[in-house]
Amino acid sequence: NLKLLDLGKNKISKIEGLENLVWLTQLSIEDNDISSLQGLGVLSCLMELYIGNNRISELREIQQLRDMPKLIILDLLGNPLCQAVDYRLYVIYHLRKLKVLDGMGIEALEQAAAKSKYAGKLTMDFLEERVGHRFFEHLRELDLSGFRIRDLGKVFYSDDFSSLREINLDNNFVSDISSLACLTNLCALRLNHNRIENTPIYKEEDVVAALHEKAEQAGSGSWKVPCFDSLEVLQLGHCSISQLPSLHLYRLRFSLKILFLQDNELTKLEGVDSLVNLQELVLDRNKIKFLDPNSLVGLIHLQELRMEENGMRSLNNLHPLRHLKSLHLGMNRIVEVSELDKLMAHTELVELTLGSSPVARKQAYRPILVKKIPTLRLIDGREVTPEERDHVEMLFAPAEAMQGMQANFMMAPPPQAQQQGGDRGGSISKVPIKLTSMNFESLIMPQGIPTPVQVGMAVNMMTDAQDMQRRNMRGGAGVSGGGNPGMNMNMRPGSGNGGMRPNSNNNERDNMSKGGYYPSSQPGLPTQQQGGSGAGSHHASSQRSRHPSMMRNFYRNPGS
DSSP states (O other), X not given: OXXXXXXXXXXXXSOOOOTTOTTOOEEEOOSSOOOOOXXXXXXXXXXXXXXXXXXXXXXXXXXXXXXXTTOOEEEOTTSGGGGSTTHHHHHHHHSTTOOEETTEEOOHHHHHHHHHHHTTBOOHHHHHHHHSSSOOTTOOEEEOTTSOOOBOTTGGGSGGGTTOOEEEOOSSOOOXXXXXXXXXTOOEEEOOSSOOTTOOSOOHHHHHHHXXXXXXXXXXXXXXXXXXXXXOEEXXXXXXXOOGGGGOGGGGTTTOOEEEOOSSOOSSOXXXXXXXXXOEEEOTTSOXXXXXXXXXXXXXXXXXXXXXXXXXXXXXXXXXXXXXXXXXXXXXXXXXXXXXGGGTTOTTOOEEEOTTXXXXXXXXXXXXXXXXXXXOXXXXXXXXXXXXXXHHHHHHHHHHHXXXXXXXXXXXXXXXXXXXXXXXXXXXXXOOOOXXXXXXXXXXXXXXSOOHHHHHHHHHHHHHHHHHHHHHHHHHTTSTTOSOTTSOOOEEEOSSGGGEEEOHHHHHHHHHHTTOEEEOSSTTOEEEOTTOOSHHHHHHHHHHTSOHHHHHHHHHSTTO
């Protein structure tokens, strides 16, 4: 039940064995040889600590007292750490419940100043607490996401981080990353959801000043100014960036290979043409509605481009990307199928995404892509199978054959030249055609040209008329000088009654003069004269009612 303990003016150098003093509220260990505050954190009820005139020299020793929830009075006077710059503000910031420091009350202005100076600032003490040790020489990866870090300070100017290759700073408040340029082996840097805005990634004057101060402290006269010498991956998504040139990305022109700029406020793609070794560029969910002719000129090694949800209406100016293998442009406003022709220049394109765009709802969208870009393997996340390629080839085969016929027709010589060429022994080439289907309903006969049905009807009716005329001639052949006086009985040797056959041409002309058949309004289609009289007309009507096949059989067998 001990509550007060005074161990002053002894030769204590190490604090230990206090675990059982759970009710201790006041401890005095002044005028000793103590160099560390380790061992005091177990006193959960301690409210007053007097530890002046000892050998505590490092500010980071204050971190040992952070787990003492009731500590309100602290006296450190007479220790070397009291001479450090901003000693008081440092202690006030890290011991938030402290009311009295070194015999002086803590005011609200001091608390605000301490918060302004140290809130969100990255320090060695913080890293030690986060990592669990202070041996950073072998550290290769560092995750600092979600710690509300605002200022990176001068931590990374130290040589202790020479092996660091990857840093995750997502979901913080970082705006200046110049100090990271000194990490010569850093390959990947994640800065998504920060406050980069349009701040340059590298401020040379700040780096030079920090390195100069470091060289003076180390007594070194020469040093090299680094600048992200090995950085290959940079993620700057959701950082409120609106002007790419202001970032000075040209500083990374030889090292950077992957750049993420999704969820920003970009309206124009510029300032990346100097990244000659860039292989992947992500620009999803920006406001880039079109690409300028020079936007992508310098990206000669780019293999993957993502620009989904940008409101793009055209595929213009993508042609400089000769080695593009993956293109993702889904959820844009591309409408016309003709825009797909602009992708034919990408002869190495393997994956294409245009899903949720108006053009992707066109009926021929996928077959056209398969036909015009034969290297494609994935369209909108769906594999292009060999069966689909065969189907597309069959689908486009009639169109290609028709184009070939039209080309040959345009190049063919006129009929007279062909005949002359044939007389000289020349040959006319033939074009093979492969038809898979034909829709006859779509064939419309030009106006004024009889259809095949009309032609057949006309032929049948003319045959009926000739049958009637020949039958009349047979009936009048046995009467010498009989028959109609107006008929010209120009007889000629043949078979039938009397061995004579009437002249069909004369007979047809005579019957027509007696009110027989007259040509119709449509060429080649005979019709009966309205109101005709006479035996010829009556006989023609009765004969026309017979089926055409019966008429043909009648002339083959006159006796039937």
